[in-house]
Amino acid sequence: MGKSRVRAVLLSAALTMATVGGGSVATGAPATAPILTAGPTSERSVSSSVLPQLAVPTFTSPFVGRVDLLGRDPAGRLFLYKGTGTGGLEDPTQVGTGWGGMTALIGVGDFSGDGYVDLLARDTAGLLWMYRGNGSGRFISGRTQIGHGWGGMTALIGVGDFSGDGYVDLLARDTAGLLWMYRGNGSGRFISGRTQVSGGWEAMTGLVGVGDFDPPSAPAPVNCAVRACVALTFDDGPSAYTNRLLDSLIAMQVPAAFFVVGQQVQARPSTVLRAHQAGFDIENHTYSHPRLTTLSLSGQQAEVRRVDDALVAAGVPRSTLLRPPYGSWNSSTRQLGKPLILWSVDPRDWDGRTASQIRSHVVANTVAGSIVLMHDTVAATVDAVPGIVSDLRARGFTLVTVETLIPNLQPGDVVYSRTNIVRAGSVAALSEEPELLRAPDGTVLGEVVDEARFVPEK
Numbered sequence: 001m002g003k004s005r006v007r008a009v010l011l012s013a014a015l016t017m018a019t020v021g022g023g024s025v026a027t028g029a030p031a032t033a034p035i036l037t038a039g040p041t042s043e044r045s046v047s048s049s050v051l052p053q054l055a056v057p058t059f060t061s062p063f064v065g066r067v068d069l070l071g072r073d074p075a076g077r078l079f080l081y082k083g084t085g086t087g088g089l090e091d092p093t094q095v096g097t098g099w100g101g102m103t104a105l106i107g108v109g110d111f112s113g114d115g116y117v118d119l120l121a122r123d124t125a126g127l128l129w130m131y132r133g134n135g136s137g138r139f140i141s142g143r144t145q146i147g148h149g150w151g152g153m154t155a156l157i158g159v160g161d162f163s164g165d166g167y168v169d170l171l172a173r174d175t176a177g178l179l180w181m182y183r184g185n186g187s188g189r190f191i192s193g194r195t196q197v198s199g200g201w202e203a204m205t206g207l208v209g210v211g212d213f214d215p216p217s218a219p220a221p222v223n224c225a226v227r228a229c230v231a232l233t234f235d236d237g238p239s240a241y242t243n244r245l246l247d248s249l250i251a252m253q254v255p256a257a258f259f260v261v262g263q264q265v266q267a268r269p270s271t272v273l274r275a276h277q278a279g280f281d282i283e284n285h286t287y288s289h290p291r292l293t294t295l296s297l298s299g300q301q302a303e304v305r306r307v308d309d310a311l312v313a314a315g316v317p318r319s320t321l322l323r324p325p326y327g328s329w330n331s332s333t334r335q336l337g338k339p340l341i342l343w344s345v346d347p348r349d350w351d352g353r354t355a356s357q358i359r360s361h362v363v364a365n366t367v368a369g370s371i372v373l374m375h376d377t378v379a380a381t382v383d384a385v386p387g388i389v390s391d392l393r394a395r396g397f398t399l400v401t402v403e404t405l406i407p408n409l410q411p412g413d414v415v416y417s418r419t420n421i422v423r424a425g426s427v428a429a430l431s432e433e434p435e436l437l438r439a440p441d442g443t444v445l446g447e448v449v450d451e452a453r454f455v456p457e458k
């Protein structure tokens with residue numbers, strides 16, 4: 001996990017604070033005055049025509065990509081300043097009028113869960129409103145009231161996913177200087193209840209969510225040459241069950257790869273975006289789940305390209321790995337520019353198995369270097385995963401991504417497990433017998449099957 005995890009920290013804009021709060025400063029509050037190593041030495045206008053009175057982080061993307069600003073002028077007009085991605089801003093475009101009465105504008109990332117970032121605003125009556133972005137620098141018409149009684153808050157801070165559950169949250173400071181977390185539910189509402197983050201913030205004159213300002217140094221990479229590693233993979237989604245699976249994996253800090261079907265990405269873009277933002281690998285399982293060996297090279301290329309196009313449209317990077325449906329591949333499939341990731345453990349979870357059967361099959365058949373195939377389209381699999389994870393860990397396995405399990409994968413490699421790889425360019429017997437799964441010693445383990453009946457969700 002953590003490849004692209006978006007965290008948020010608070011940065012105080014106050015430079016003159018000597019002390020913070022009283023004796024009850026909870027975890028997370030600054031213990032000493034924040035100090036910047038260098039202040040601004042000169043004022044530099046990045047855009048000449050309209051000076052932004054108020055800046056809001058992230059309009060077209062949540063703390064990633066080309067970050068934009070919104071500015072409100074004294075006449076209450078709202079302007080979009082698109083970031084160039086290289087430290088500049090484009091000329092502003094007006095995106096609204098009548099914003100003068102708002103007492104707070106908050107950039108929160110994708111609060112509604114539709115894959116596009118939104119804007120929250122508080123009016124003079126203390127009502128909180130959501131204005132949904134359309135992903136193209138405009139607002140979707142209409143607004144949604146998402147709360148009331150926010151008038152007493154002295155700061156509202158968009159922080160991205162502060163709680164780490166894959167959904168963006170809101171922080172608020174009350175008049176007593178307490179900082180509260182209000183967790184978003186990923187679909188435009190708050191989870192009921194709030195959590196006190198810390199106290200002692202009353203003297204701060206500015207609170208800003210800035211993304212991961214001090215990212216932890218990357219943990220030492222797992223060396224699967226000396227550790228018993230396993231990679232969990234989930235196919236055919238995203239589905240209605242995927243969010244529940246993500247909840248489990250995030251709670252247990254389990255990395256995993258999702259081999260998604262392009263049609264499903266288009267049906268559930270916010271789910272795949274959540275998975276990506278939570279640090280999971282989003283990989284390619286073709287657009288419509290055909291048996292690739294029935295297609296020409298150009299037909300295979302189109303199936304793969306359309307997934308990547310759907311991912312980009314959903315705000316997710318292009319895939320780097322390909323899993324051919326039904327484990328079926330040929331020489332053309334090896335020319336598609338990606339390593340082919342098959343599997344070595346298959347509980348046939350799609351075949352009416354119970355969670356208990358899926359769990360026991362996976363745990364009994366996993367060895368060091370295994371790639372486990374499951375489907376996030378199967379409710380029993382989602383039920384089974386917490387038990388699978390705890391059993392595998394109890395047996396000493398380290399759960400890793402496919403690319404940690406097998407470093408230096410090349411396009412055209414055919415990978416069944418860490419120890420069963422047909423390298424690109426090699427003409428192995430396997431390439432002529434794509435339906436057979438072999439053990440590391442060459443023993444035929446059986447037919448490679450992934451026969452889950454694929455039914456696109458609408």
Ligand code: NI
Nearest residue numbers: 235236325450
């Ligand atoms: Ni499949």
